[in-house]
Amino acid sequence: MRLVIARCSVDYVGRLKAHLPLAIRLLLIKADGSVLVHSDGGSYKPLNWMSPPATVRRTTPAETDLEEGVQEQWIVQSAKADDRLIINIYEQLHDSSHDLGVDPGLIKDGVEADLQRLLAEQIHTLGDGFTLIRREYFTAIGPVDILARDATGGTVAVELKRRGDIDGVEQLTRYLELLNRDPLLAPVRGVFAAQQIKPQARVLAVDRGIECLTLDYDAMRGVDDTSTRLF
Template identity: 75%
Template sequence: MRLVVAQCSARYTGRLSAHLPLARRLIVVKADGSVLLHSDGGSYKPLNWMSPPCATAVSEPDDAQRERGVSEVWAVQHRKSDDRLEIELHEVFHDSSHDLGVDPGLIKDGVEAHLQELLAAQIGLLGDGHTLVRREYMTAIGPVDILAKDPAGGSVAIEIKRRGDIDGVEQLTRYLELMNRDPHLAPVRGVFAAQEIKPQARVLATDRGIGCLLLDYDAMRGVDDVDSRLF
């Protein structure tokens, strides 16, 4: 992982257009190629980013950029779309690289872990004919909650959350991009499963061909008798 603290500006073009004016920010470049820009606020969310697969090219500024004080230009191009993130670095205050090794992934507890256990035992909630391959299927960037097979024998990767938001869809997207490079698994379809899925997350998942599944925790535990409901 490379960490760069710099006075910089950025422009994102492609499916949407966005601009970050000149300010001091943290730029994170991960081993998978992803590039993220953070401010000293806004919790854990980056101001802008490019998800893999992508490639970064570093170049010298042109005359106009040099006049504005630009010292280096990063062009981050997505390999499967026209999405492009261009970062203009003016002054670099810190630049370091660190080998973090292979992360074992998040060990889940509480409701989320129980939802995973319950869905693995009730894999038919995905639809008739689905079968469980395994829980916590390990990839190079972390474990997929559940790997299953659909009735036609296709692979299904399932990410489980208590509350499904955009970050969860992004996480599943990264898993799918990696897993679909494996000829033993591809093609891999994604399912985003949660007790509650935010509208923005559902729109993003649909746009990326990812299915959404609402999980009724009480019904799955056998606490809620759905047959006796009036509504």
């Protein structure tokens, strides 16, 4: 990756036109061919960019006519369309290159698979006397996250989400309709479990006779002692 801090102006020419007036900005040239123009604000989002694949052609005043004061011009050409990012550099304040190597990618913690594993291991979270039938109980329309039995021997289907919304309730409703056709499982009731459940989803679930359960992920993985909390 090459990092250049420069006083520059930037023009995007192609399907649309955009102009960034003269200012000090960070230019990122990545190994994949992408070029991004950043300011010191706006969080992670660049002011403008060219997605890969793209090529960068650099010219100087000695090679072609440029605007007065321009030390170097970059023309970033997209390989997919006739779009160009034209960067006129008036003053270069920093230039460095770094080999970042192969990135292992983002490893997410607290995804639905983690919640499913923990809840299966701690099935008592659903209530006293609960036992696990199996995780990923397959049906004709997809897998139910957890199938369990309650203290009375009744079948319980659990749908897990990080953030529970109406779509999740609808999904569990379809599973329940199908599972209740199986005489070996029926009657089957539903539990909608999530770290956060939206109010609209909770109202819909209760209206359909589905229990809602808010999961404390930190407590389930043993990094938060709920007994020491004041609230």
